[in-house]
Amino acid sequence: MASKEKILIIDDEMAPRESIRMVLKDRYAVSTATGALEGLSIITQEQMDLVVMDIKMPKMDGITALQEIKKKSPDTEVILLTAYASLETARDAIRFGAFDYLLKPFDKDDILMVVEKGLAKRRSNTGLKLERDILLDRASYLEQQITEAKTNIMVCYEGTVKALILTIDAKDHYTYNHSNRVAILSSSIANSLDVTSKTLKEIEHAASIHDIGKIGIDENILKKNGRLTAEEYAEMKKHPAIGVRIVQSVSFLEDAIPVILYHHERYDGNGYPEGLKGEQIPLSARIVIVADAIDAMMSARPYRGALAMVNVISELKDNNGTQFDPDIVDIILQGRVPLI
Ligand SMILES: [Fe+2]
Numbered sequence: 001m002a003s004k005e006k007i008l009i010i011d012d013e014m015a016p017r018e019s020i021r022m023v024l025k026d027r028y029a030v031s032t033a034t035g036a037l038e039g040l041s042i043i044t045q046e047q048m049d050l051v052v053m054d055i056k057m058p059k060m061d062g063i064t065a066l067q068e069i070k071k072k073s074p075d076t077e078v079i080l081l082t083a084y085a086s087l088e089t090a091r092d093a094i095r096f097g098a099f100d101y102l103l104k105p106f107d108k109d110d111i112l113m114v115v116e117k118g119l120a121k122r123r124s125n126t127g128l129k130l131e132r133d134i135l136l137d138r139a140s141y142l143e144q145q146i147t148e149a150k151t152n153i154m155v156c157y158e159g160t161v162k163a164l165i166l167t168i169d170a171k172d173h174y175t176y177n178h179s180n181r182v183a184i185l186s187s188s189i190a191n192s193l194d195v196t197s198k199t200l201k202e203i204e205h206a207a208s209i210h211d212i213g214k215i216g217i218d219e220n221i222l223k224k225n226g227r228l229t230a231e232e233y234a235e236m237k238k239h240p241a242i243g244v245r246i247v248q249s250v251s252f253l254e255d256a257i258p259v260i261l262y263h264h265e266r267y268d269g270n271g272y273p274e275g276l277k278g279e280q281i282p283l284s285a286r287i288v289i290v291a292d293a294i295d296a297m298m299s300a301r302p303y304r305g306a307l308a309m310v311n312v313i314s315e316l317k318d319n320n321g322t323q324f325d326p327d328i329v330d331i332i333l334q335g336r337v338p339l340i
Contacts, residue, residue, distance in 0.1 A: 004029040005119055006046065010039035010053040010065070016081060016104070020052055023111045036065035043072055050118050052102075052111075054081045055089060063093055070097040075125060077118040081106075157205075157252050164209045171215060171222060178295055183208035185291035188337040189328060190284075203284045206256035210263045210288050213243025225303050237272050240264060258282035263289050268322045278325075286325040290316075290332065293324070294339060309339065 007024055010033045011017040017032055024030050031048075033039035036057055043051070051069060055062035066078050077099040082090035090101035099118045102110055165179045186207035190200050214222060217239050221232045228236060243260035247253040262276060262285035269277030297307040297315060307315070313333070320329045331337055 005049040005122075006031070007115065008033060008039060008042055008048045008051045010034075010036060010051060010057070010062075011081065012054065012057045016054070020111055023108050024115060028115075036060035036062065036068075039065065040068055040072070043069060043076070047073060048076050049122050050077045050079065050099075050115060052079045052081065052115065055086050055093070056083070063089065063096065066093055066096050066098055075122065075129075077122045079114055079118055153252065160250070160253070161205055161208055164212050168209070168211055168214055171219065178299065179208050179211065181295045182210065182288065182291045185294060185337070185339070186284075186287050189287045189291060189331055192331050192336045193283075193287075195283075199284075202255045203259070203287060205253075206259035206284055207288045207291060209243070209247070209253070209256055210259050210292065211239065211243070212246055212260060213239035213241065215246065216242035237264070240273055259284045259288050261285075263292060265289070266323045267325050271323075281325075286328055290324050290328045293319075294332070298339070312339070 005028050007028045008031045009017050009020050009024075011020075012035050014034075017034070021030050021032055031042060031046075033042055036053070037060060039051065039053065042048075053062050053065060057065075060068075062080055066080070069076055069078055074097075078097065080090050080093050080098050080101040081104060082101050083104045087101075087103060090098075090103075093101065099121060100114050102114055168179055169177065183204050187200060187204040190203045195203070217236060221228065221235055224232065240261045240263065244257055247256055247260060259282070261273065262281050265271035265274065265276045265281045265285060266289075267278060267281070267286070269275050271281075294312060294316070297312045298309075300306045316324065316329050316332060320326050332339070
């Protein structure tokens with residue numbers, strides 16, 4: 001059987017205090033106090049479901065005590081006892097959180113009815129609170145699940161990107177680790193442009209798979225030491241479009257498409273595949289073309305050694321504003337990005 005609900009009666013006058021106690025004592029666990037201070041002390045020690053309290057009391061009146069009770073125990077319902085003379089005060093007390101008032105003299109049925117109504121409200125509030133707590137628990141559990149799912153997706157993403165990079169590198173040994181270095185350099189350049197951390201990560205990932213389309217290019221063309229013929233070069237120029245076809249079916253790689261498609265566009269509009277010009281070329285692609293060129297120049301090839309830093313800088317200056325975005329070249333020339 002559920003334990004009885006707890007009611008505290010606070011009244012400095014014994015007669016009403018005792019008569020109310022007699023009415024309630026069989027149904028509820030009733031305590032009494034002879035004044036507001038004693039009542040507050042009881043409430044501090046023990047949670048009450050409902051308080052029945054006189055308005056007119058020495059030392060601390062019922063309205064002040066009501067506000068103190070609501071501070072200590074907001075869920076405890078309070079019913080005020082009032083004589084006709086202080087009826088307006090009792091009505092005003094509702095806005096301080098009193099549930100209702102009883103006008104003296106009151107009979108047994110009045111008391112039982114108001115008390116039972118007050119307790120019903122208290123039960124309903126408790127039920128709502130429980131429901132709210134359960135919902136909050138559920139929400140926090142779901143939040144945790146979403147965070148875990150996001151982490152799993154990121155792990156999956158990183159794994160897929162790594163697998164793609166290995167595939168590109170396996171196809172073209174001379175560019176081994178080139179994709180990784182372009183990713184690091186692109187990320188450093190983007191970082192000096194104050195992009196958001198999300199964009200930064202996107203540029204880094206996109207840079208690392210910018211040449212993914214080379215998977216679809218004949219190895220004899222990829223590995224050819226000499227100059228490409230016109231046909232071979234035309235074939236090679238297909239790798240951005242092939243790359244887009246590879247990643248567009250993978251939703252979490254879609255952000256890499258601008259870099260994959262446009263990393264051979266030149267600032268002066270003479271690049272490929274679309275001949276975009278200046279800021280028509282996405283910023284991420286303008287960054288990657290510079291990083292790609294720097295790493296290519298700094299890497300040894302079968303037909304030439306790695307270029308000295310002075311020559312790399314000189315090449316960047318020569319192609320500044322034609323092949324490359326001058327703002328990005330400036331970042332390199334100002335030494336704002338470490339060149340590995
Ligand atoms: Fe490329």
